[in-house]
Amino acid sequence: MGPHPAVAAIRLAVRRVLKDVLNEVPADAPAPPLVLVACSGGADSMALASALAFEAPRAGVRAGAVTVDHGLQAGSDARAREVTERLTALGLDPAEAVAVAVGRAGGPEAAARAARYAALDDAAERHRACAVLLGHTRDDQAETVLLGLARGSGIRSLSGMAAVSGSLTGAPGAAQRYRRPFLAVDRQTTRKACLVQSLPVWDDPHNADPAFTRSRVRHEALPVLEKTLGRGIVEALARTARLSRDDADALDDWARQAQRAATRPDGTLEIAALHDLPPAVRRRVLRRAAIAAGAPAGSLFARHIEETDRLITAWRGQRPLNLPGRVEARRQGGRLVLEQAGQ
Numbered sequence: 001m002g003p004h005p006a007v008a009a010i011r012l013a014v015r016r017v018l019k020d021v022l023n024e025v026p027a028d029a030p031a032p033p034l035v036l037v038a039c040s041g042g043a044d045s046m047a048l049a050s051a052l053a054f055e056a057p058r059a060g061v062r063a064g065a066v067t068v069d070h071g072l073q074a075g076s077d078a079r080a081r082e083v084t085e086r087l088t089a090l091g092l093d094p095a096e097a098v099a100v101a102v103g104r105a106g107g108p109e110a111a112a113r114a115a116r117y118a119a120l121d122d123a124a125e126r127h128r129a130c131a132v133l134l135g136h137t138r139d140d141q142a143e144t145v146l147l148g149l150a151r152g153s154g155i156r157s158l159s160g161m162a163a164v165s166g167s168l169t170g171a172p173g174a175a176q177r178y179r180r181p182f183l184a185v186d187r188q189t190t191r192k193a194c195l196v197q198s199l200p201v202w203d204d205p206h207n208a209d210p211a212f213t214r215s216r217v218r219h220e221a222l223p224v225l226e227k228t229l230g231r232g233i234v235e236a237l238a239r240t241a242r243l244s245r246d247d248a249d250a251l252d253d254w255a256r257q258a259q260r261a262a263t264r265p266d267g268t269l270e271i272a273a274l275h276d277l278p279p280a281v282r283r284r285v286l287r288r289a290a291i292a293a294g295a296p297a298g299s300l301f302a303r304h305i306e307e308t309d310r311l312i313t314a315w316r317g318q319r320p321l322n323l324p325g326r327v328e329a330r331r332q333g334g335r336l337v338l339e340q341a342g343q
């Protein structure tokens with residue numbers, strides 16, 4: 001008898017990702033290559049750890065795990081140790097718990113996230129791992145899309161989380177470090193896989209706390225949408241993410257080329273070359289140019305880009321604009337100048 005369908009599904013997802021990872025192992029990586037799983041002890045990442053432990057020896061890779069202790073709840077250190085013991089029992093080696101100091105920048109969730117990725121990057125480098133697997137599921141993806149829609153985001157945000165992504169902390173040489181094998185696997189499947197394999201899981205109380213927007217999306221908004229619009233909404237939102245990603249990638253490519261064509265040797269942008277671009281492409285060029293001039297991507301909002309756009313499409317002698325990062329945008333003759341104050 002083969003494995004339970006839920007176990008077969010998670011193993012297949014991991015097998016596919018290991019194949020991709022193996023195709024891209026850098027020449028100087030240790031042999032056999034090491035793949036780490038970021039495991040919180042929750043159902044998604046425990047299922048991921050179990051599938052990795054099963055598939056790694058068959059694929060010819062070593063499997064390890066990292067559990068980050070954010071230190072935000074009483075007893076979190078003991079819990080992290082317990083999780084690593086379970087991971088060791090699954091055969092993962094190394095299986096380590098890393099305690100981090102969570103700052104305050106950007107709010108508690110963002111700060112915990114930044115500390116977590118810094119710790120994961122650090123572990124990947126210390127162990128010279130060629131990939132770190134994350135347990136985000138299709139449900140997480142659907143929640144991300146719904147949150148983006150509620151904010152009125154553009155398609156880049158609606159494209160959700162990528163199956164492959166680089167370090168959030170910008171660590172060099174890690175453009176494809178993070179892999180999300182479960183983006184097409186639903187949460188019910190990871191839970192079931194843990195249940196049938198008798199893997200104890202830890203449910204983070206934060207995930208059920210209605211104080212968090214994501215928790216309300218998960219426990220209130222999505223169930224209502226399922227009830228009123230029919231089952232399959234999670235799958236539909238995840239499909240929107242995939243389609244949006246392809247569209248956003250194509251527009252980004254177009255914008256890169258358009259920016260190159262519109263940029264003069266002195267770094268200013270030719271208004272005439274920008275004017276006739278489709279607005280979606282022009283806004284992307286302006287965003288890229290503002291970031292290149294020193295505006296921090298995270299503080300550059302749609303309204304900043306729209307105002308900059310008006311210097312091109314609705315010119316009536318506006319004053320120079322102040323963008324985040326002390327970047328000034330002004331029109332000068334037939335050119336758009338974006339530069340940081342003091343330059």
Ligand SMILES: Nc1ncnc2c1ncn2[C@@H]1O[C@H](COP(=O)(O)OP(=O)(O)OP(=O)(O)O)[C@@H](O)[C@H]1O
Pocket residue numbers: 037038039040044045066067068069070113116133134135136140
């Ligand atoms: N404490 C932790 N230690 C190790 N890995 C973790 C931890 N918390 C989360 N992860 C990893 O991140 C995945 C997603 O977790 P979760 O959905 O709780 O975080 P998130 O804040 O939504 O994620 P992200 O910050 O990556 O967008 C987990 O499946 C796991 O792989």
